[in-house]
Amino acid sequence: MNPLQLTREEESKLLEIAESMLPKAYAVYSKFRVGAAVLTEKGNIFPGCNVENVSYGLTICAERNAIAAAVAAEGGDKMKIKALAVVNAQNISCSPCGACRQVIWEFGRKAVVIFQGDRGKQTLSIEQLLPSGFSW
Numbered sequence: 289m290n291p292l293q294l295t296r297e298e299e300s301k302l303l304e305i306a307e308s309m310l311p312k313a314y315a316v317y318s319k320f321r322v323g324a325a326v327l328t329e330k331g332n333i334f335p336g337c338n339v340e341n342v343s344y345g346l347t348i349c350a351e352r353n354a355i356a357a358a359v360a361a362e363g364g365d366k367m368k369i370k371a372l373a374v375v376n377a378q379n380i381s382c383s384p385c386g387a388c389r390q391v392i393w394e395f396g397r398k399a400v401v402i403f404q405g406d407r408g409k410q411t412l413s414i415e416q417l418l419p420s421g422f423s424w
């Protein structure tokens with residue numbers, strides 16, 4: 289077990305599935321392909337990729353695409369994120385954007401996030417990535 293309560297097997301499976309999504313990304317504008325995978329508390333894994341649009345602001349990040357798939361399958365009231373992995377085809381340092389951090393937080397206050405850091409894969413909790421997420 290690593291310090292953030294994710295087994296090595298869970299971590300490698302999530303990364304493998306996130307990587308497998310890279311060819312499916314629709315990144316015709318940025319050319320920056322992103323893949324993600326969500327592990328839910330129930331033990332299911334849902335993949336996602338980024339989906340861009342000619343109206344650039346409509347772009348959906350890979351993380352939110354995977355989370356939407358998890359909600360659609362398990363139900364929004366029940367789905368809780370245990371962990372999420374995000375990778376990119378260029379293997380450059382890239383953590384989830386602010387909007388995705390808020391959406392991850394919505395569905396998993398204790399979620400673990402694996403991403404490409406400055407020196408290889410990095411694991412942080414969503415609390416570390418988004419202290420004091422928005423709520424009212």
Ligand code: THU
Nearest residue numbers: 318320322338349350383384385
């Ligand atoms: N993108 C993601 O899918 N996830 C991230 O964590 C960062 C950015 C996408 C959005 C856009 O399609 C492309 O990467 C460039 O910003």
